[in-house]
Amino acid sequence: MRIDEKKDFGTRECPACASEVPANENRCPICRYEFPNPTPRQHGMKRWGALLMLALLLVLILAGVFR
Ligand SMILES: [Zn+2]
Known part of the structure; x- marks a missing residue:
């Protein structure tokens, strides 16, 4: 390099x-x-969407565990 x-x-x-x-x-x-890395905004939006889905899934799992 x-x-x-x-x-x-x-x-x-x-x-x-x-x-x-x-x-x-x-x-x-x-x-x-x-x-x-095309357009940073689109990439960020996609990443946030995936993160939101993951968080939702985690909440659902935790809700099931701690019931
Ligand atoms: Zn090349």
Whole structure:
């Protein structure tokens, strides 16, 4: 791994082919690898939904146990 002077512009290493990809690119131009962080808002919404479901499930389980 190396640290370049390009760092301040924002690049990240492609996990598939280890080439430097600009941070504003969602896909690696070399191997077409797609980075798993599209729009932060959508991702956050999805995560909160999953968390809410998990919490609800936990409450239901706890309610059943402590009855
Ligand atoms: Zn790549």
